[in-house]
Amino acid sequence: MRATPLKAQNAQNPLSRRHLLRALGGGAAAAALAGCGVPAAYVGPGERAARDRSAADHRLTFANWPLYIDTDEDDKSKRPTLDAFTKSTGISVTYTEEINDNDEFFGKISPALMNHQATGRDIVVVSDWMAARFVRLGWVQEMDRARQTNVAKYLDPQLTSPAFDEGRLHSVPWQSGITGIAYNKKRLGREIKHTADLWDPRLAGKVTLLSGLDESFALLMQGDGVDVTRWTADDFHRMCDRVEKQVHKKQIRRFTGNDYIKDLSTGDVLACQAYSGDVIQLQADNPDIEFVVPEEGAELWAESMMVPNLARHKANAEALIDYYYDPHVAAELAVWVNYVCPVPAAREILAASKDKDRAEIAEDPLVFPDAEMRQRLAIARDITSEERMEFAKRWNAIVGL
16 A cells, blocks of 8 residues: 555655755855865775674665655564564664755765764665765765665666766665646636746745755756756756746745645645655645656656665675565565655556555656656755855845854
8 A cells, every 4th residue: 555654744844855954054064075175084994894794694774765765564663574584594684764854964964974984884875966965075985886786786777877977886775756746626727837827927926946056946946947067067057047036926835844744735835846755645645746756857856765875784785776676575675665666667566466556656757757758857966065165145035054
């Protein structure tokens, strides 16, 4: 069945898995570390590995976001796919739901990493724009793909080589998703097909945008016809000019984190920037909610697993990562989290199910995008460390952070 426990919990306490870039202070601190101004923060390839204890010590520690894994319907403390991994390999997993915000988590573990110390974690999951910082700083280890035959065989081709990690040597997507537009079709009385539809005067005061710079900019640029795989500073400032104009016209009700879910549910907002996985959950309660990938395109993103420097159980971590790329396991995860599955082969597993709800997930383009939708999806190039201070300052001034 669909992830009813996740749906219910999201409605009560929304948690963004691609959370806002908070105030300039947090983002600026991260940007300063990632930039050229702090060369001591960089760790060279020869200093990243510790003696691997995996062969003798059959365990690992996995840090992830809340509500991002399957749980037993009768006992929420049990996670069936993790339990099955332990049973088949003998490797026990300490699973922590400690990541609530990318910048917050960066601040939590960066002192250890920049000082060449172990973090106590063998796998961490962060959004790819944050993963880019870790890779640039040399804070994560290259994985041994010889140990990860499932990853090599089944990883979604559209996610195999992001600009920040060519060949995906340091990162493997945990889940993926789409930043597009959600709207209440019944209340609005028409379809939305273009990003520019958000600026319709009839929607004045009924539109929200995401507050996080990294979460919001790509879709807005795509609405201007920009190729976000190679956008420029001029493209960024032109997008900001447009948004600033809409703010002054009071077209935009406010800028949000994941609390757009409540606004859309209550009808206070009729159209908003949104994440595909959240909308699947909303649709379970309100079938009038629609999610659209605009004709100009939308951003495909991922939140990825990485092995931090000096992790003590690297081989165990690589085994767990590869385990989740078994299509049968990936299918179980897809049923629960409802984001874009990074293992397209899992679709066939679900489609063959005799369970109606599971079979329906195989046909959901927000979990398994079809070829037509994929043509409109793009992975935006990352904001570089040199750009971040300037761009964050301008965006946060517009948003009011």
